[in-house]
Amino acid sequence: MDMEKVDTSIQITPELWKPVEKHRDVQEITGESLTHWQDGWRRFKQNRLSLFGILIMIFLILVAIFGPYFSPYNYSDQNIDFKSMPPRLSIRKLNENTYFYLDPTMGLFKITEDGRLLEKTKDVREESLDKKRIYNIDDEEVILDYNTKPYRVLNSKGEEIPVYKKVFNKIHPFGTDDLGRDLCVRIIYGARISLIVGLVSAISNLTVGVLYGAISGYIGGRTDIIMMRIREILGSIPRLLYVIILMLIFGSGVKTVAITIGLTSWLGMSKMVRGQILSLKESEYVLAARTSGASTWRIITRHLIPNTIGIIIVEAAMRIPNSIFTEASLSFVGLGVSAPQASWGTLSNEALPSLMTYPYKLFFPALAISLTVLSFNFVGDGLRDALDPRLRK
Structure with missing residues (x-):
């Protein structure tokens, strides 16, 4: 076959060369490449409930650490005169400068117009036959006539003194308990106990639980069988029995509850x-590491x-609230933190006898436990959705 002759008469000059139009980079079209953790954080931020849970957790930690320093009271300080003071007070006006509050037990308290309790009136005399109680405030009489229902509050002229207005309790924003202890400070100290329990639970899960399960799953065989039987035996023992045994050794308190949570x-x-290690130990990278x-x-x-x-992170986050609720339930039945220490469980237990009269005593610790x-559940759900590789988009 004859070969075609090449025409060598064409002159190649620089003007014949044209720059190729620059195409957009494929990476620019598809977006920025993200790692697994960056993609997880991106999706976690889109979950509003998880962000709300993070804010509540940060607020709880800050209040538990710094809250007691802003209060003039300790969790054990008592003031019998101001026992069972609600967070919202219905005050009455006696004259231009004198206001008072009458509690359900017929105690009368001198108070400022903005809700600051001053003192309990102790100049009281009882007229049992007429079913009247007469108080003396700044040389003026206040008469409580409980002969009728509802009772009437009268001045010395026999004129009824109506409720002037309702104000918030300035010195005890959450009210007081039946011993006159400030509920706000006691709830803050209860938050400290809950955080300690949550921290112990996280450490126990991330160290003992992870290493124990990883060793059992990777080694397998008889070692796996023995380790799993030990775990099942420990899990079959009721947690209540652990608490009772440890109370005999260490006594009741935060230490006993923390050790119980750590053990279980x-x-x-x-x-x-x-289970995760069993599914991963035959992977290629494990085989390569073993070969090397x-x-x-x-x-x-x-x-x-x-x-x-x-x-592991998702599981640890989901188990922390379970441990906090366990501590509250143990304290509620009297097997956790004991008086005068404050725990949300003990506060709830102390509120039960006067629940119908003073419901606020149960409302605030129950609200703290619920929030x-x-x-933690919101954060755990958000982490599960964000770190699950099957949900990546």
């Missing part, structure tokens, strides 16, 4: 980690656990 909270985490001579400890800590860290448990 890791059992569920170990089972979950074991890596030790069992190195494979577990440097390869297997880091690849399950997302699920704390919900905030």
